[in-house]
Amino acid sequence: MGTRNDRHLTMDELVARIRRGDVDTVVVAFTDMQGRLQGKRLHGRFFVDHVVGHGTEGCNYLLAVDVDMNTVDGYAISSWEKGYGDMEFVLDEDTIRLLTHHPATAMVQCDLVWPDHSPVVQSPRTILKEQLERVHGHGWTALAGTELEFIAFDTSYEEAYRLGYRDLTPVNQYNVDYSILGTSRTEPLLRDIRNHMYAAGLDVEGAKGECNFGQHEIGFLYNDALTTADNHAVYKNGAKEIAAQRGQSITFLAKYNQREGSSCHIHLSLRGQDGSLVFWDADKGERTPLYDQFVAGVLATAADFTLLYAPNINSYKRFADGSFAPTTIAWGLDNRTCALRLVGRGAGARMENRIPGADVNPYLALAAMLAGGLHGIEHELPLEDELVGNAYHSGKPQVPTTMSAARERFATSEVTRAALGDEVVDHYVNMADVELAAYRAAVTDWELQRGFERL
Structure with a gap:
């Protein structure tokens, strides 16, 4: 074997x-x-x-x-x-x-x-495997890659706890997006993560800086969807462990502060089980009708599955205009203002889902994308025209802005229940209810600062 x-x-x-x-x-x-x-x-x-x-x-x-x-x-x-x-x-x-x-x-x-x-059946890995079985039943396999951002600090987890997770020292004090100098400042940590993850069986592409202070991304080569989800879970846990060993810390919160949030853009495509292209017509040099139906399905079900793309209260703080996090349910060709960005040609033709943040569960998000895409294929949904320009100001439908709204769409959707089953949907609706109840009961530092003296 x-x-x-x-x-x-x-x-x-x-x-x-x-x-x-x-x-x-x-x-x-x-x-x-x-x-x-x-x-x-x-x-x-x-x-x-x-x-x-x-x-x-x-x-x-x-x-x-x-x-x-x-x-x-x-x-x-x-x-x-x-x-x-x-x-x-x-x-x-x-x-x-x-x-x-x-x-x-x-x-x-x-x-x-x-x-x-x-x-x-409520296990995330089982949920993804069920959708992969549906894909396999059509004669296809799913390939995926996850781009997971994080913010790293020169503050240990223990000290971060003592400080109430405020006033931590990020590993960079300015925007290091694509900066070689800026990433050199934290290369010892990034190199440790890259090399240990390679040894753990992940195919490392590289690392780059991002916009928020101390924000970075380590990229890995795409693989079959189950392997990608398995590797994602190992990497996220391993990166935290490696940082802790160095007296540092990493957060995968979707929105740590009022600057840029941390995303997990998910790239997805289908291939034939013989490796043949499903999303691209090589003779015509264009997308296949099946690819368009798949994208149409993910678009049509984006609000229904947002709870699985944005599974925490904090996830929804990331959705902000002009932040490179999507607020608009639309698709575009290489357009980073849209929820769905289509990139590549030939074997590289793929859909990028920009809704998930770094706090996402990869098994659940991939399962949702596959369920949505299969809904589009099985119902032969037409793909609306691409959005050209700034999706933030397009007037298109919006990504749910709160966990409560996403919970309602997920709970009442015929698509989610048909694809995942009542047992799974009810389980994750309860997860949302637990988080919403805890959030409603919390008194935040924002409330204290706004009202302790002045109200």
Whole structure:
């Protein structure tokens, strides 16, 4: 059995490394609703003797908590009344990789099943795999790339907590967009991340500065959609760990301050299972009708799926006119003011979704894009004319501006329920309800500064 590339390991190779003593720790992890890696660190010999071929288990509350890991009401799969039983972690041997920023450590990513071996349909990885099965049923495969921005600080996570996440020291004190000098200032951190992620099996393209102070992006080569989502989760976790080891910190908040937010532009295309082009007619040198239908479907369902593109309260602060974050549901050719930007020709023809921020769960966002695109193909939706010029001032329909509005569209959409199923939709509607309730109950520093003395 082959591996995804020459840096991934087969199970036999991992077991051999453990027996030789080269690996003594195995991280067994899945990606939760919030896009975080959750799981266990297992001793290597225990992994070999008791987990290989069997998997392991974890409490089902891991898919029914808020970001603070508090148990909350409203989830059908997990509650005090149901006793908070276990889910099983099924090892995906395609994902075995070394984590060279930790000594003698490897990782295996997992799917989740119930004790009767039926899939946990609410698991983000399962949700994406379901949409990929639909794509496969048409004879296609999905290729994707995620462009994930972050802001890095010369402040440790512990000190950032003590400071209330205010007055941190960014690694750059000015706009370093494309600046070689500016990125040189933080190259030790960026180089560590690039090299450790390459060793973990990710195909690194490069790094560049961005607009906000201390904001950077490390790019990775596109891959099949599941591999891209798996790698995204590993990179996001690994970048934070590497920064922490250096006494620094990284945030993937969509909007850290009133300057530019951090995006996660997602590039997506379809190919035939034989590698043939689906989105481009080579003879005519133009987009195929199927490509146009796919884009039309993503446009038509953009508001329905915004909750999966913008899954947190903070996500909606990023949508601001003139910020390079989209506010308008429209498409354009190489137009960065639109929600959907079409770029490339031939094998490089692809759609870029500019709605997601850096806080996005890649499995859910890719699943939403595929579900929307398939809706367009299966209903042969016509593609509206491209938007030429400034989408911010076009008068076109707007991306939902609050989590509450996105929650309503997601909950009541026939498309979301047809594509994902009621169990999945209801689960993530409850996730939104939990966050909205917590936000409504919070007293913010903005309110205190505005009103403590003057009101």
